[in-house]
Amino acid sequence: xSGRTGADSAEIMLAGSGGHGAGPDEAGGVGLWxxxxxxxxxxxxxxxxxxxxxxxxxxxLFAPLLTSxxxxxxxxAGLVTPSSVPGPSEDHWLGLDRYGSDMWTQLVYGxxxxxxxxxxxxxxxxxxxxxxxxxxxxxxxxxxxxxSWVDNAVMRLVDVMLSVPSLLLAVSIxxxxxxxxxxxxxxxxxxxxxxxxxxxxxxxxSQGKSDYVLAAGALGxxxxxxxxxxxxxxxxxxxxxQATLNLATAIIEVAALxxxxxxxxxxxxxxWGRMLVxxxxxxxxxxxxxxxxxFAIAFTALGFTLLxxxxxxxxxxxxxx
Amino acid sequence: MLKFALRRLALLVPVLFGLSVLLFAWVRALPxxxxxxxxxxxxxPEGIARVNASYGFDQPLxxxxxxxxxxxxxxxxxxxxxxxxxVLTTFFERFPATIELATTALLFAIVxxxxxxxxxxxxxxxxxxxxxxxxxxxxxxxxxxxxxxxxKLVFADWLGLLPTALRQDAxxxxxxITNFYVLDGLLTREWDxxxxxxxxxxxxxxxxxTIPLAIIVRIxxxxxxxxxxxxxxxxxxxxxLSRRIVSRRHVLRNALLxxxxxxxxxxxxxxxxxxxxESVFAFNGIGSYLFQAISQxxxxxxxxxxxxxxxxxxxINxxxxxxxxxxxxxxxxS
Numbered sequence: 001x002s003g004r005t006g007a008d009s010a011e012i013m014l015a016g017s018g019g020h021g022a023g024p025d026e027a028g029g030v031g032l033w034x035x036x037x038x039x040x041x042x043x044x045x046x047x048x049x050x051x052x053x054x055x056x057x058x059x060x061l062f063a064p065l066l067t068s069x070x071x072x073x074x075x076x077a078g079l080v081t082p083s084s085v086p087g088p089s090e091d092h093w094l095g096l097d098r099y100g101s102d103m104w105t106q107l108v109y110g111x112x113x114x115x116x117x118x119x120x121x122x123x124x125x126x127x128x129x130x131x132x133x134x135x136x137x138x139x140x141x142x143x144x145x146x147x148s149w150v151d152n153a154v155m156r157l158v159d160v161m162l163s164v165p166s167l168l169l170a171v172s173i174x175x176x177x178x179x180x181x182x183x184x185x186x187x188x189x190x191x192x193x194x195x196x197x198x199x200x201x202x203x204x205x206s207q208g209k210s211d212y213v214l215a216a217g218a219l220g221x222x223x224x225x226x227x228x229x230x231x232x233x234x235x236x237x238x239x240x241x242q243a244t245l246n247l248a249t250a251i252i253e254v255a256a257l258x259x260x261x262x263x264x265x266x267x268x269x270x271x272w273g274r275m276l277v278x279x280x281x282x283x284x285x286x287x288x289x290x291x292x293x294x295f296a297i298a299f300t301a302l303g304f305t306l307l308x309x310x311x312x313x314x315x316x317x318x319x320x321x
Numbered sequence: 322m323l324k325f326a327l328r329r330l331a332l333l334v335p336v337l338f339g340l341s342v343l344l345f346a347w348v349r350a351l352p353x354x355x356x357x358x359x360x361x362x363x364x365x366p367e368g369i370a371r372v373n374a375s376y377g378f379d380q381p382l383x384x385x386x387x388x389x390x391x392x393x394x395x396x397x398x399x400x401x402x403x404x405x406x407x408v409l410t411t412f413f414e415r416f417p418a419t420i421e422l423a424t425t426a427l428l429f430a431i432v433x434x435x436x437x438x439x440x441x442x443x444x445x446x447x448x449x450x451x452x453x454x455x456x457x458x459x460x461x462x463x464x465x466x467x468x469x470x471x472x473k474l475v476f477a478d479w480l481g482l483l484p485t486a487l488r489q490d491a492x493x494x495x496x497x498i499t500n501f502y503v504l505d506g507l508l509t510r511e512w513d514x515x516x517x518x519x520x521x522x523x524x525x526x527x528x529x530x531t532i533p534l535a536i537i538v539r540i541x542x543x544x545x546x547x548x549x550x551x552x553x554x555x556x557x558x559x560x561x562l563s564r565r566i567v568s569r570r571h572v573l574r575n576a577l578l579x580x581x582x583x584x585x586x587x588x589x590x591x592x593x594x595x596x597x598x599e600s601v602f603a604f605n606g607i608g609s610y611l612f613q614a615i616s617q618x619x620x621x622x623x624x625x626x627x628x629x630x631x632x633x634x635x636x637i638n639x640x641x642x643x644x645x646x647x648x649x650x651x652x653x654x655s
Contacts, residue, residue: 160339163631167593168611175615176350252464256597259466260612276467283478290474294467302462309458 032237036314046310052303060111069102071109072268076100085286097275097289098282099267107296109270114300117185118250124189125250126243129196130236132158136197137204137235138227141213155201158194166191170253174262184263188253192246199242203235237315244308248301255297272297322646329639333632340631341393341624345386348620376402376620389624398628399621403614408625412607416629417500418488419606422598423591425522426530431584434534438541438580439573445546453538460535465594469528469601476524486603489518521604529598533587540583544576551575577648585641588634 040046059066077100079086087095094103132154140151161169170187177183207213208231216226257263258273272293279289356372357364373379377388392399398408441453477485489495489502495514497505503522506515548554549572557567596608603609607626614622 156335156339159336160343163336163340163634164627165590165593165596165630165634167596168627168630171596171612171615172347176347248462252462255464256466259597260600276470280470283474287474290470294464294470297467298459298463301464302459305458305462 032315036237036311039314040310043310043314045306046314049303049306049308049310052299053307056111056300056303057115059108060115063108063112066108067102067105069105071105071270072101073105074100076102085282085289087286087288094292095286095288098278098286101270103289103292106270106275107272107292110272110275110293110296111300113264113269113271114251114254114297117181117188117254118247121185121188121250121254122192122243122246124186125192125246126196126239128189129193130200130239132193133197133200133239134204134232137201137208138231140201140205141208141227141231142223151201154197158197161190162194162198167253167256170257171260171262174257179262181264184254184257187257188250191253192250195246196239196242200235200239203238204231207231207235238312241308241312241315244304244311248304248308251304252297252301322643325646326639326643329642333635333639336635337628337631340628341390342386344624344627345389348623349382393628398625401614401619401622403617403619403622408621411610411622412626412629414500415605415607415610418502418604419592419595419599419608421488421501421503422522422525422529422604422606423588423595425526426528426591426594427533427584427587429526429530430533430537430587434537435541435580438538439545439568441538441542442545442549450542453542457535457538460531460538463531465528465532466597466601468531469525469598472524472528473601483524484521485524488521488604489514490521493517525598525602525604528601529591529594532594533584533590536583536587537580541576541580544579545572548572548576574648578645581641581644581648585638585644588637592630592634 063071076086076092076096080096080098080100085096085098086092089095092102092104094107097103097106136151136154136158139147139149139154141147164172170191173187173190174183177186204227213226213230216230217223221229254263255271255273255276258271259277261277263273264271275293276290276297279286279293282289356369356376356378360368360372370379377385380388389399396409398412400407401411404411437453441450444450473485476483484490493514495502495506495511495518496509498508499505502518503515506512506518554567554571557571558564592608595606596612598604599606599608600612607630611623611626613619614626
């Protein structure tokens, strides 16, 4: 599973860059983001990623305009036999799937599912994970006995979550909550919680040791104010980048749950992962049934990965030479 | 070093304790009833009560938890409700398959990934570099199960070159000692059995290893590129040292630290990926078994397997941290 790929490399990046994260450097708070955006616009990787993501979002939004069929409509089911599935024709330019639905329609509506699931589950993971990370990092940066106790307690909880591989965590949550759309989103969101929590805490702690925080403390600014006004805004960068990368992961994991038979249960809903499973025993008859949804997932995930990587490069001070 | 290792091992205790509580709660929160799943549709209330009593499911939850932890501490992981087999036995039958698959996948990723990343960094901006970087981005974005299906389609269905299912031909009738099939073949000198098991590993390992491969390539490239810019590398080169010596003594040694971290972090990923890969290739490891146990509400199997996975995962992380000290003496001091 492509699970925590992004997080891992991001954490390493963070560890590697040591104390000097995205601090309030030469340009100051706002300038940092503006400068990053300017670099992003000039980066071909970012443009490629943005174009793919935009294409995906547009297809998802305007799905009904892109096809004249209904998703899940099986009007032509009679044409499908055990040994053959009708290929491209005038009426169906990508052919039919094994249930007799128009392949193009299924793919286009599948984008809707992937977008909705991906965005909502990542949002769940981001809010919960960054929340936990901010609590741990905030208390950790404040120091003192209470501070480090809270930090420790939160991080041990995260350790426990991390000790179970993310897909198994997601599978077990779906098992508890039952097989429905909400369960899938909560499951995939929860699996992302430890990534965000560790990332934000790590960058908050490294910010906490930086000179400007010490200076702010020396100036007598209240600790709580330092955390919310200085540490969090400066530490949030890698977390935002991670959210973009996690969108790719989330889309893949939604498909993976469907692949294991734990995804969206309603057969009338088009979903790329389930299209892939359904195609498996029809390889000889029509390999395109598996190839098209598979490439759709990979292509979309590639878009978010490219965009996320480019964002990371733009925000990482080390790449500015 | 020893003190560090011991402290880390001690930290494992609270994590496992937390996990045992959460797992216990989670497993009991699963909808569905193991007794009903065991006895089938026509179970009588008396039958269900009898089964529940024999597993202690009728006791108060706290009591159940205490009994469970006590047994756990004595090394008793209980019996599978479905098969009646001790959880430990099944685990050690199945775990070698997953380890064999994951290790082969990781070896493939390291052996191909580190040199590729190094070459890319040495040729920054040239065609080779661009190709390697693009390939690795594509590798990260491809879902492991899609890659598995793709490999199966091309190499098995179209070209007919490699087997697509199981760990060994059923006709092999090989002797098994450790349940690591390749190792067993070598130990018993049944060379064709060992070879057969290896051939069965190729496709699943490539599928499972591709994402770690892509990640290792990128980390190695970034890390080598950074080290190449360092002053000490320039000094070494200007002293007239050969390129090979500079690479081995100065560049690789310093660039490897992040690579080792990444390799360790891949462990969890490999275990997750193994669930999917095992189900595409009908490879009988713990991944597919665990998935089955969830759908059958086989509580003892679930709890036992997940705790074992967590221990394995934590031990791998510990080994990675210890490996730091070997590679980078600075880490040892702090």
